[in-house]
Amino acid sequence: MTLNSSSVDRIFDVSALVSAEDWAWHQRALDFGHHHLHPHIDNDFDAKHFRHEIVSQLGKSGFLGMHIAGYGCAGASATAYGLVCHALEQVDSGWRTLVSVQGSLAMGAIAHWGSEAQKEEWLPRMARGEVLGCFALTEPEGGSDPAAMTTFARRDGSDWVLNGTKRWIGLATLADVAILWAQTDDGVRGFIIPTDTPGFHAAEITNKLSMRASVQCEITLTDLRLPDSARLENALGLRGPFTCLTEARYGIAWGVMGAAKSCLDVAVERATSREVFGRPIGANQLIQAKLANMLVEYQKGMLLALHLGTLHDVNELTPAQVSIGKLNNVREAISIASQARSILGGDGITSDFPVMRHMANLESVRTYEGTDEIHTLILGRELTGIPAF
CATH class of the missing domain: 1.10.540.10 (Acyl-CoA dehydrogenase/oxidase, N-terminal domain)
Structure with a gap:
């Protein structure tokens, strides 16, 4: 094994x-x-x-x-x-x-x-991990509508001067370099910003109840000046950040099934080791039904992730297909974690088991890289040809 x-x-x-x-x-x-x-x-x-x-x-x-x-x-x-x-x-x-x-x-x-x-x-x-990066797209007033971003980069001779705010940016206080997206007179552009550049300030968001072993931040840009060589040469428009987000969402479809498996494994072990009324709780039909349903959804999620991987490896994966993976697998991982918590009873809310930590983290994963609602509307648009955003 x-x-x-x-x-x-x-x-x-x-x-x-x-x-x-x-x-x-x-x-x-x-x-x-x-x-x-x-x-x-x-x-x-x-x-x-x-x-x-x-x-x-x-x-x-x-x-x-x-x-x-x-x-x-x-x-x-x-x-x-x-x-x-x-x-x-x-x-x-x-x-x-x-x-x-x-x-x-x-x-x-x-x-x-x-x-x-x-x-x-x-x-x-x-x-090599010698340089740590972050990716700054989301802004305080809403991450689901990046076209409405207010962070702006204006030309000043051969330089760019950037002002604005980004929020929920992973690793920004630790990063050596930020990939940051800003509006310009020509459309959205990406910039490579060393984080020691004057005018760059990142502050950690500390009052989180989720993703507590990770770092998320708010970035403020104040008259930050960059040479044109810092501009991502081939990126113009939202296609640039959206391509990156599609890749990240693909990884999420796989990753959350790992969290789900952790919860399912713990639930099976607890169901066979904890005794109530003189026998393991897994001897009860209701517990076995929960475990079976969790297993079915886990297997379906893994098969979906494997299918997406097969498509990706032959360059045939579409953003809509990734939306299916992100929407379904995050949703089912949260359900599996919740059912696992119920099988563990009161002990399920303690740090003796990883389930409650996974549940809290998965709520963040559900929100970032596109909420359930956004992915639902992406798929609705694919089916009808009508955007409902």
């Missing part, structure tokens, strides 16, 4: 459906989580502590920007990347989020839209 195997693995053997190389990535990520993340995660969540030193270790393991080819990146398949997201989120959504922010969003923006010089300058160091 492989690391972290369970009765769920025996019923649904994911390794039989992917290549040996892709599965090796999954096992490597499980091992990384087991040794580097799991021993500390409950204390880190309670203490609102982010282990910055882990970033370089993620880089050494090849997980940062792993699906990007060249520039010191692993060039792994999309399916392998998804399996790594699944493994890391079995520990905590915050660590999958870091890999997503660094690899899919920050590095992805440079890889997709940057000049050759920008790729050579930033991607190798980011892949």
Whole structure:
């Protein structure tokens, strides 16, 4: 049996459906989580502590920007990347989020839209974890309508001068570089901003009840001046950030099933070990019905993620298909976590088990990279051809 195997693995053997190389990535990520993340995660969540030193270790393991080819990146398949997201989120959504922010969003923006010089300058160091990035799109007045962003970049000779505010930006107080999107007279453009640039200020949002082992921030730009060489050369319009968001949403579809599996495994173990009325609670039909329903939804979510990975690996994945994965899998992961909590009874709300932590984190995942409502409307538009935003 492989690391972290369970009765769920025996019923649904994911390794039989992917290549040996892709599965090796999954096992490597499980091992990384087991040794580097799991021993500390409950204390880190309670203490609102982010282990910055882990970033370089993620880089050494090849997980940062792993699906990007060249520039010191692993060039792994999309399916392998998804399996790594699944493994890391079995520990905590915050660590999958870091890999997503660094690899899919920050590095992805440079890889997709940057000049050759920008790729050579930033991607190798980011892949090694020597440089940490953040991705600044969302603003305080609403993340679901990026076209209405008020952050503005104006030309001043050969430079750009930026003013505005971004909110809920992961890692911004720790990042060495920010990929930031702003309106210009020509449309939305992306900029690569070293965070020590005068006029850049990031403040951590500290009153969170979710994602407490991660860092989310508000960024304020005050007359921040950049040379034109900091502009993402090939990005103009919302297609730039949306391409990055699609990649991040793809990773989420895999990752949340990792959180769901963690909750399901705990529920099965508790159902077979805890006795009430002289027998294990798993001997009751109602408990078995809950477990069976959780397993069915987990398997469906994994099959959906695998299908998305197969499409992605042959460059046929569409944003609408990713919306299906993000909408369904986050929704079902939250349901699985909730049912697991009920099986654990009162103990389910304690830090003796990871379930309540996963539940809290998944509420954040449900909101970022497109809410349920936004993905529902994306699919409605695909079906009818009529935008209802």
